[in-house]
Amino acid sequence: MGEPPVALPPLVPPVHRGPRPGPLGGGRRQVGQDVRVDRRTLLCGALLLTTAACGTSSNTRKPGPGSAKPGDRLAAIADIPVGAGVLVDVATDGQLLLVRPTADVIKAFNPTCPHAGSVVNPPTKATPITCPTHHSEFDSTTGAVRSGPSPAPLKEVPITLTSQDIHLA
Structure with missing residues (x-):
């Protein structure tokens, strides 16, 4: 074959x-x-x-106080480094930016950039509050726009301080 x-x-x-x-x-x-x-x-x-x-x-946190109520504890004062800031989770669904520009000043801001809605980066000792999307820069003490396309400052959130803790006002 x-x-x-x-x-x-x-x-x-x-x-x-x-x-x-x-x-x-x-x-x-x-x-x-x-x-x-x-x-x-x-x-x-x-x-x-x-x-x-x-x-x-499953993270459904939104910038701002979320469902937190006045008097709710946000963080310990010792957790916020002087000259810097941190994003903190609030209640079950919120997020705030806590900044400590000097040893005796602590501020809270809604971390949403007014320009594009991105969550801003907390300040460090070397950098201001910045938006990662279009690089707007904000003052750590007032939330005012220093530079960039943001049309408005960050919205301050009222807080109260006790001897050791930061609470939502």
């Missing part, structure tokens, strides 16, 4: 001709072959990557 067929070595993958059905609609392609992805496939892939990278978060 003839010679037996020659088998490929097991390390060589089979060559697929044409696309193979799959979740992203493609198959193996030869090097240099055009790869065309439709809009729907691209958006689904981007959504999948975003979900995988960011995870699913």
Whole structure:
């Protein structure tokens, strides 16, 4: 009859001709072959990557006092470094920016930038309050705009101080 067929070595993958059905609609392609992805496939892939990278978060905190009530404790005075600030979680759903420009001054602000709605970065000894989106800078004592596109200052949130703690007023 003839010679037996020659088998490929097991390390060589089979060559697929044409696309193979799959979740992203493609198959193996030869090097240099055009790869065309439709809009729907691209958006689904981007959504999948975003979900995988960011995870699913149950964090529903919003900038501001949230459901906190006057008198609720926000933080210990000792937790706010002099010349800097921190973002603190408030009640079950809020977030505030507490700043301590000097040893005897502590202020609270809603950390939402009035320009784009991003949460601002707390100040450090070397940097002012800044918006990471468009780089507006705010004064740590007053919340006033120092530079950048923000049309308004940060909104101050009234607080009271006891000998050791900071409370919502």
